[in-house]
Amino acid sequence: MAIQYTIQAEVVNIRSDLPKPDDAFLVDTNVWYWMIYSRAGQADQPPKPYQLRDYPAYIRNARQASAKLYRCGLSLAGLAHQIEQVEREIFIRSNRAVGTKRVSP
Numbered sequence: 001m002a003i004q005y006t007i008q009a010e011v012v013n014i015r016s017d018l019p020k021p022d023d024a025f026l027v028d029t030n031v032w033y034w035m036i037y038s039r040a041g042q043a044d045q046p047p048k049p050y051q052l053r054d055y056p057a058y059i060r061n062a063r064q065a066s067a068k069l070y071r072c073g074l075s076l077a078g079l080a081h082q083i084e085q086v087e088r089e090i091f092i093r094s095n096r097a098v099g100t101k102r103v104s105p
Contacts, residue, residue: 014058023067029078031055032071037079043086 019025034040034047035056041047062069 014054017058019058019062019065019067021066023062023065024070025059025062025067026070026072027059027075029075029082031059032075032079033082035059037083037086039086039090042090044089 030051034051041052059069
């Protein structure tokens with residue numbers, strides 16, 4: 001039997017919305033990445049200025065309001081993958097000749 005989820009969500013403009021104590025947010029992997037990874041700007045495709053400004057500011061406001069912040073356990077694996085990918089890009093730019101690891105069948 002398939003699981004039937006009922007999702008109740010509201011889309012808000014984070015530039016004008018003020019979080020309230022009874023709000024709850026599922027924070028996307030990218031938001032964690034923009035907030036905690038200081039070398040994100042060195043990626044081949046760096047974050048846009050609004051991503052570095054607006055999302056972290058909204059999360060700070062949510063924390064100050066004592067709103068609940070949630071994350072999915074898979075977000076941590078996704079976050080590690082994003083960081084590893086950028087670290088590889090930075091390394092390749094610094095060391096030029098680096099190939100991709102291949103696994104033999």
